[in-house]
Amino acid sequence: MIDLSTLIFTPKEMNAVDAASAASGIPSFDLMERAGQAVAAAALRRYPQAQRFVVLCGPGNNGGDGYVAARALSETGAVVAVFEMTDATALKGDARRAALACPLQASPLNAYNPEADDVIIDALFGAGLSRLLSDDIQQLAPMINDTGLPVIAVDLPSGICGLRGKVLGNALQATHTITFMALKPGHLLMPGRTFCGEIEVFDIGIPHRILTAHVGNIRKNHPSLWASYLPSLVGETHKYKRGHLAVFSGGASHTGAARLAATAGLKCGAGLVTVAASQEAVAVNAGALTAVMVRQVENRDDLMEWLGTAKISACVLGPGFGVGERARDFIFALTEKPLVLDADGITSFTDEPNRLFDAFAGGETRLVLTPHEGEFARLFPDIAADENLGKAEKARAAAKRSHAVIVYKGADSVIASPDGRAHINANAPPWLATAGSGDVLAGMIGALLAQGVPAFEAAAAGVYLHGEAAVKAGQGMTAEDLAEHAKLSLI
Structure with missing residues (x-):
């Protein structure tokens, strides 16, 4: 109903x-x-x-x-x-x-x-x-x-x-x-x-x-639209049933964004969270993390070996990762996994967006892109420039082209699916506009994907719960405060 x-x-x-x-x-x-x-x-x-x-x-x-x-x-x-x-x-x-x-x-x-x-x-x-x-x-x-x-x-x-x-x-x-x-x-x-x-x-x-x-197909984003998809804890639940989320870190001086995403992922219900990092960044991350694990992954070969042995349920790549060929190599290795692509991961495909879109074209929707306005314009320049389209229409057009769920971020974030559905979010307080909040959102969506929530519902729920977390954290919050409030609870 x-x-x-x-x-x-x-x-x-x-x-x-x-x-x-x-x-x-x-x-x-x-x-x-x-x-x-x-x-x-x-x-x-x-x-x-x-x-x-x-x-x-x-x-x-x-x-x-x-x-x-x-x-x-x-x-x-x-x-x-x-x-x-x-x-x-x-x-x-x-x-x-x-x-x-x-x-x-x-x-x-x-x-x-x-x-x-x-x-x-x-x-x-x-x-x-x-x-x-x-x-x-x-x-x-x-x-x-x-x-x-x-x-x-x-x-x-x-x-x-x-x-x-x-x-x-x-x-x-x-x-x-x-x-x-x-x-x-x-x-x-x-x-x-x-x-x-x-x-x-x-x-x-x-x-x-x-x-x-x-x-x-446009709705106001609300729990009634996706709450039934959220995981519920039962007596026989164990950590692997709650999913294993992999978050990819940048170099030694750019590790904070990945830790924010990883912390949010753990708070939002993922059973296991691992930060994958290069050797130089492993020590930095390990010294700042406790419940989140750390894994050394230098290149695509290391990543493929890890994917072959670990029970990884979903991934987050982009926050602080760095723009370039290494990002693209990692992303192409992750095409069979549910993936949240944010920030540097998105920017790495500015010159060749269709390479990304084609890589995720088959099967169920498993890619979630979370661009802010500038990143959206770089990835979808013609759609962004069309003055006849509103934000919901732009997000829907981008989702259809990219074979991905689009989270077009802003005070009026729009979540759109390739099948034409779109939710407009309205619960985010103005103080959510702070450095690192997008990294927290990526981790929250990743955690929901890791727990088996379909991509569109995971993105819509993540955006809404992100707003609720900001309300609970209150004015003056930092991204660290926000990550601590990243929970599945709707109360």
């Missing part, structure tokens, strides 16, 4: 839902009425002492929701002022009907002058906006933002692309956003997320069967 709270609809998918709802016999104006009433109720609940509600109405259905909200607010005795982009007689469909049913005399949008105690309802443009705002709206948005007045956005703050989360010129800064039935990508992707304030999702009566029939 689909967890409805995780559903994310693109604007195109939401249009299909609206059309299917109308075709099922639900009048579209009834949905607009419920949406506008929900906005009014939220405004009264949030700001019961408001001196004046100002409703800014656009030329489409978002504006129609605004006219309904204005009428509902006025019926409660609140003081309401309506400012519109288009005269009601020039509107069409449900928006026209809503405007004509609103008893308040509207003024032109450019006549609005903010007053000190205004509460603004932004019903100009919703999630379907995909073009730059007109000049007058672009001038209005910063003027309103500068006042610091509370803004309730209807569906999505005007100026934010519902698909990509991008700012289309300027955007209104909302304190609250009221959306309907489900989230849109623009609510979670950056920078759109920062303009939404607190988001509330209202059920306006579209049957869930219609939602599930038209939803695509």
Whole structure:
């Protein structure tokens, strides 16, 4: 069963839902009425002492929701002022009907002058906006933002692309956003997320069967999507059943990143963790590790010998490893193992990415790539440069091309699978942006792979648990603190 709270609809998918709802016999104006009433109720609940509600109405259905909200607010005795982009007689469909049913005399949008105690309802443009705002709206948005007045956005703050989360010129800064039935990508992707304030999702009566029939493959990352794949400890569990994770270290002066990944892997449930290092780095690592083992591996031949004797379940390569031919040699030796490739491992294929992609093309997905924005652009330059794609679409395109699970890192990390699934993560606190946090994430994902979790679910769970670990570690944490909190517990 689909967890409805995780559903994310693109604007195109939401249009299909609206059309299917109308075709099922639900009048579209009834949905607009419920949406506008929900906005009014939220405004009264949030700001019961408001001196004046100002409703800014656009030329489409978002504006129609605004006219309904204005009428509902006025019926409660609140003081309401309506400012519109288009005269009601020039509107069409449900928006026209809503405007004509609103008893308040509207003024032109450019006549609005903010007053000190205004509460603004932004019903100009919703999630379907995909073009730059007109000049007058672009001038209005910063003027309103500068006042610091509370803004309730209807569906999505005007100026934010519902698909990509991008700012289309300027955007209104909302304190609250009221959306309907489900989230849109623009609510979670950056920078759109920062303009939404607190988001509330209202059920306006579209049957869930219609939602599930038209939803695509994008979800809000949440344990309900992958918790059933996580390992559980039982009485007969022993260390080898919990998997053996190999983490590859850089040289003697670049060992810290591997130790962070290894520590996180051990904390996240791997039964055994071994750091593989060159002779010069073995002593450094051994002196700093206790429960994590150390193995000398100088070259590909050493690695192949080790792989032939050790029960290695999954590997992490890249953190502090070094860029170049040695990295590529090791990676090509690991093509049959679940592998998390991060940092230097990714950069080692900047000039020949297809060599990497082809090496992991067959069989089940077993490669997890964890690029930040710069690394993503180096590995997928054409996808990264496509302004028509949002982060979720870019991650999905990259996953399909690379035959790998992509963790496109950032404040709005997107996890994508070659089969088209994508999860947008939203639980990471801002203090997670600290040196070494990516190394910890690589170790956590590696630990889940070592315990038999499929690649996509391991990556999605790792990203979410990484955010939870940062919350528990608290502000001011270091990567070492983060690694200590890297656990499978969701409590």
